[in-house]
Amino acid sequence: MDALAEHAVICDMVRAAYAGEAPGLPNRFLEVGAFDGGEQSPVRPLFDAGWTGTYVEPGPQNFLRLLKEMGPQQRVTLVHAPLVLRAGLALFFDDGGGQVGSVDLDHVRAFKAAGTKYTPYLVAGVTPEQLVEHFGGPDGWRMLSIDAEGLSVDLLRVFPLRRMKDLDLVVVEHDRRHDEVAGLLGPLKFRSYSDGEYNSVWARGTAGGRLESWSQRAGEAQS
Secondary structure, three states: OOHHHHHHHHHHHHHHHOOOOOOOOOOEEEEEOOOOOOOOOOOHHHHHOOOEEEEEOOOHHHHHHHHHHHOOOOOEEEEOOOEOOOOEEEEEEEOOOOOOOEOOHHHHHHHHHOOOOOEEEEEEEEOHHHHHHHOOOOOOEEEEEEOOOOOHHHHHHHOOHHHOOOOOEEEEEOOOOHHHHHHHHHHHOOEEEEEOOOEEEEEOHHHHHHHHHHHHHHHHHHO
16 A cells, blocks of 8 residues: 555544544644645544644745645644754754655665755754643643654654543554554553554544444455
8 A cells, every 4th residue: 555545544544533523622633744734644634624733844845835734724733843852953854845854864864875865954853742741731632643754653752642641543654663653552552453554543542442443344345
């Protein structure tokens, strides 16, 4: 399954996980690595349903697209910064508006070897803890999506997941670090409902129950 098809399935899963839920506070979403906030965004179904949320995007060209797409929307907040493991200045490698800009050196080296051109410069990085606390603390976040180009699993590790009691759906770019993702989310009673080529989808609670039903229906349709 290619990336576009995988994202389409994830969006279907998000719709199923929150079917019938009313938008508005305290329910909200957080997307790290939002690109342009378009139809490929895992949180797009929630935005379209009227939810509030926060988009984080470090790339300047992508952020301008995101601003054009979402800027007039008063119910969402846009953050132009990379999420990092330690607060302070971070070296961001800008890919000129593509989808592989990153602060992760191993990621950058791999894509440079494949021909990607980068422009490096320093930016102010924000940690997951700082981000969550700036927006009122750990309560109310229902969905978390992380696509941070080589740093997603490491960022997941430092999110205050144990304090995010309302969180019931996580989409994370796994970078083939499946066991690490399971080790972080499994003990918090999350269950994996999809483990695609690029992303994993984990859920618990009411969202998990709805995805369980969705998975059964999808399996019956394929049989």
